[in-house]
Amino acid sequence: MKKMARSHSSTLWVRTRSARYPVWMGQGLLSQAGRRFRRLRPDAGRVFVLSSPRVWSRWGSAFSAGLRAGGIHAEPLLFNDREEAKRLATIERLAEKLLERGADRHSLLAALGGGVVGDITGFLAATYMRGIDYIQVPTTVVAQVDSAIGGKTGVNLRRGKNLLGAFHHPLAVLADTRTLGTLPPREFRAGLYEVIKCAVLGDPALFHLLERSMPAVRARRAPAVNAALIRALRVKARIVAADEREHGIRRWLNFGHTFGHAFESLGHYRALRHGEAVGWGMIAATLLSLRLGQIGDQPAARIVRLIASAGPLPPLPRFIPERAYQQMFADKKKRGHTLRFVLPRRIGRVEVIEDVPRAAVLRVLRELPRGVSTR
Ligand SMILES: NC(=O)c1ccc[n+]([C@@H]2O[C@H](COP(=O)([O-])OP(=O)(O)OC[C@H]3O[C@@H](n4cnc5c(N)ncnc54)[C@H](O)[C@@H]3O)[C@@H](O)[C@H]2O)c1
Numbered sequence: 001m002k003k004m005a006r007s008h009s010s011t012l013w014v015r016t017r018s019a020r021y022p023v024w025m026g027q028g029l030l031s032q033a034g035r036r037f038r039r040l041r042p043d044a045g046r047v048f049v050l051s052s053p054r055v056w057s058r059w060g061s062a063f064s065a066g067l068r069a070g071g072i073h074a075e076p077l078l079f080n081d082r083e084e085a086k087r088l089a090t091i092e093r094l095a096e097k098l099l100e101r102g103a104d105r106h107s108l109l110a111a112l113g114g115g116v117v118g119d120i121t122g123f124l125a126a127t128y129m130r131g132i133d134y135i136q137v138p139t140t141v142v143a144q145v146d147s148a149i150g151g152k153t154g155v156n157l158r159r160g161k162n163l164l165g166a167f168h169h170p171l172a173v174l175a176d177t178r179t180l181g182t183l184p185p186r187e188f189r190a191g192l193y194e195v196i197k198c199a200v201l202g203d204p205a206l207f208h209l210l211e212r213s214m215p216a217v218r219a220r221r222a223p224a225v226n227a228a229l230i231r232a233l234r235v236k237a238r239i240v241a242a243d244e245r246e247h248g249i250r251r252w253l254n255f256g257h258t259f260g261h262a263f264e265s266l267g268h269y270r271a272l273r274h275g276e277a278v279g280w281g282m283i284a285a286t287l288l289s290l291r292l293g294q295i296g297d298q299p300a301a302r303i304v305r306l307i308a309s310a311g312p313l314p315p316l317p318r319f320i321p322e323r324a325y326q327q328m329f330a331d332k333k334k335r336g337h338t339l340r341f342v343l344p345r346r347i348g349r350v351e352v353i354e355d356v357p358r359a360a361v362l363r364v365l366r367e368l369p370r371g372v373s374t375r
């Protein structure tokens with residue numbers, strides 16, 4: 001992984017055992033898309049752009065113009081990007097459309113949108129004619145720091161999220177931070193919890209930066225947002241480079257997610273955005289770590305304070321602790337009969353703990369809704 005500083009954008013290389021690709025991040029990068037894509041794929045005369053009507057209506061013309069400037073024609077393929085549409089049926093429908101429009105083994109796809117668009121496009125690219133190239137053009141905070149890099153693609157099954165998928169890395173990631181300007185406030189804020197996650201699990205300097213600059217980040221001031229997002233991205237790139245297939249430290253990225261997925265599901269995926277559930281999940285994991293004597297009072301308080309500073313978390317859905325505990329076992333990341341928790345040890349360092357006593361988890365679940373106010 002190498003970083004090359006430029007005045008208006010940063011380039012970061014993701015290097016894994018099976019792939020090596022650039023992540024470009026900066027303001028206004030959509031306008032350079034064509035030129036940059038051409039360098040990677042000189043033969044690309046057209047790109048099939050997978051996107052949703054909502055995202056396309058805001059950024060489609062800027063992206064098309066950027067592609068045109070590099071001599072590439074954009075061919076949009078729009079679909080509903082609600083989480084419920086992240087199903088195999090959508091992949092099949094899109095594949096049929098690609099075929100109708102003459103896409104072959106050498107065609108190039110681009111995913112313009114959030115994590116849903118990115119996961120669907122990645123899986124489509126992984127399977128269409130046994131695998132074609134695609135480029136991620138993420139337009140949400142979650143997608144820019146998390147889902148667009150790392151090569152995990154897939155769709156949901158009725159009984160669980162992301163249970164059908166493939167590893168398929170993009171050819172490149174082009175993250176134009178200007179696109180975040182049209183994100184609804186709640187969507188923007190939900191993404192910040194994943195940024196905080198990266199700080200807690202692997203970057204004390206990012207943690208300090210967020211402690212100082214959260215008001216500017218929340219006000220979406222470009223320098224503050226760019227600085228935070230690039231550092232978070234670097235954490236993810238570093239981890240994916242070290243552990244592409246999640247046999248070891250890639251599990252760290254699940255910090256806040258064992259609790260978080262349960263909260264998300266208990267709220268029927270409506271009460272909390274994924275990032276918000278992770279915000280609550282990180283608070284729960286920090287309290288659990290405190291209970292188990294794995295972290296000191298001070299760093300634990302700082303973590304909770306930073307999460308709270310990202311804005312008011314919507315209240316947790318009402319739940320019965322026992323039910324929530326059971327729900328955690330429904331997560332595909334469980335292993336055997338024990339739950340695996342990623343617990344903070346100090347700022348910038350987490351650890352995977354396998355055999356956490358049930359009673360300690362239940363205690364945190366009981367205390368959480370009333371014990372912590374993030375308002
Ligand atoms: N593959 C991975 O490693 C990975 C990692 C994290 C999350 N994910 C997946 O990502 C998905 C969540 O992604 P998300 O948080 O980006 O949400 P999302 O894709 O659901 O997008 C949220 C909403 O914002 C809209 N939107 C997107 N960009 C916009 C913009 N610039 N302006 C205005 N509106 C915009 C979308 O149309 C959508 O309504 C989940 O399905 C999750 O499973 C995958």
Ligand SMILES: [Zn+2]
Binds near residue numbers: 194257274278
């Ligand atoms: Zn997440």
